[in-house]
Amino acid sequence: MTDVTSSKSTRRPHHWRHDLIELAALFTAVVVADTIAKTIVKGPDGHYLLVFSAIALVATAAFHTWWARRHSHASHAPPPGSPGGDTGGRSTTTSSADAGAGTAEGGEGTEDSPRPPAETALWRMRTTVEDTPGSLAALCTVLARLGVDILTLQTHPLARGTVDEFLLRAPAGLSAQDLARETAAAGGRDTWTERADAHDLVDTPTRVLGLATRTALDAAELPLALRGLLGRCTLHSVPALSLTGRPVGEQAPVEGVLEETVMRLRDPHGGTLIVERPYLPFTPTEFARARALVELDARLGPRLPRSQDVLTLPEGNEITVRRADQRDLRAARAMHDRCSARTLGLRYHGPVGDADRYLDHLLSPRFGRTLAVQTTSGRLVALGHLLWDGDETEVALMVEDDWQRRGIGSELLGRLVAMAEEAGCESVYAVTQASNTGMVAAMRALQLPLDYQIEEGTLVITARLATASQRSPRSASRSLPQEEVRRAER
DSSP states (O other): OOOOOOHHHHSOOOOHHHHHHHHHHHHHHHHHHHHHHHHHTTSTTHHHHHHHHHHHHHHHHHHHHHHHHHHHHHHHSOOTTSTTOOBTTBOOOOOHHHHHHHHHHHGGGSTTSOOOOOOEEEEEEEEEEOSSTTHHHHHHHHHHHTTOEEEEEEEEEOSSSEEEEEEEEEETTOOHHHHHHHHHHTTOEEEEEEEOOGGGGSOHHHHHHHHHHHHHHOGGGHHHHHHHHHOSOEEEEEOSBOTTSOBOSOOOOTTOEEETTEEEEEOTTSSEEEEEOTTSOOOHHHHHHHHHHHHHHHHHOSOOOOEEEEEEOTTSOEEEEEEEOGGGHHHHHHHHHHSOHHHHHHHHTSOOSOHHHHHHHHTOTTSEEEEEEEETTOOEEEEEEEEEETTEEEEEEEEOGGGTTSSHHHHHHHHHHHHHHHTTOSEEEEEEETTOHHHHHHHHTTOSOEEEEEETTEEEEEEEOTTGGGSOOOOTTSSOTTOOEEEEEO
16 A cells, blocks of 8 residues: 655645744834934935835845745755655655565665675785885785785885785685785785684784793793794704714804794704794794794793692692703602613613703703692602604603502693693604503593504504594593692792
């Protein structure tokens, strides 16, 4: 049914107050004019003044009427595009049937029905352009034509050209090949693309400050901070001396060395840090940032998080689990002296001729993290190591003979795996002997997918951590069901 608006309802209401005011003003003006005329009529030019006064009165009244009507129309006119608005001076009516048809035909195109957001994907892209005016503008123009939004941009000046690093939000249908091809057409070369995630949305200064804070709180964070700063790379820590006391290669200079895809940095604790990224050359800016992190670590010296956990074993004994480093070397050597040859052989896969050098290497924060278990008297009774091995991560345990079979090894292993997950590791592996049933049982207790490799009596067990985020967080008492746990600050 059509809704018709009557002409009576569309007629503008009559403002009688305005007319009354205008009539009073006109009457007053006539009286004043008459008084003036009578006053001046006796003069020689009285008749002329009277005529001029009448003309001025009529002109003023006409101008006032025109001005009042003009502002009255403007104040009462509906906004453009609103229902009932003026459309070219003609009165229009809209039926509900017509409105329904318009909605059906317009569908998602109407303003009242918002369109669903288009699917997008995040990309990290790095390309090299000529260091000339307009080169970056040409690249940005191509990206805009593809519907790509530039979220962040970093520039890395080189001796020849400039490396531009982008974080992009692109249409989901845009492939890496298309993005690289269009970038090359705009003058970019050596283009590299990689899918990004929400973590990359953090701006670079904030991310660098966060990495510096982690390094300042924990010396073992430096290798992880370098990986977080430089992306996917392989980090090797080469000691100045081998386990036999021989020099290991040439030590890097204090200022470091940058060679395309390899950088060498002087380790303040001795030795050299070698960072490799074969798929993408390092820029001088990245080299300067990495060197600044290493210098920060050198200035702060040895440091560890101060937190520790006090656990109560089922039989009632209390133990403390804390981080350890090279300052615990003497206590760790004393624990070695109390261990049997079998325990040392299972840990080191053979006789240990010089435990000092092994322990100094294992306790170094450059090679990973170490957890120590000590009694109420301060004696170390167990050590657990999480070791960075290039792109892989190794876990290793040793528990003193008198403290074995109490769940301490499983407790340490669970904590080490949690550290590996926090560090973003995809897997951890343990190297042991097939006869080491305790280590095999502890790895199985993790309830992770395991891979086994046996070669000449050596067993390598690899636990994949890719599905770890789908499980509930581990509690500190997972492997010691009857223990009491409390945290302490030293």
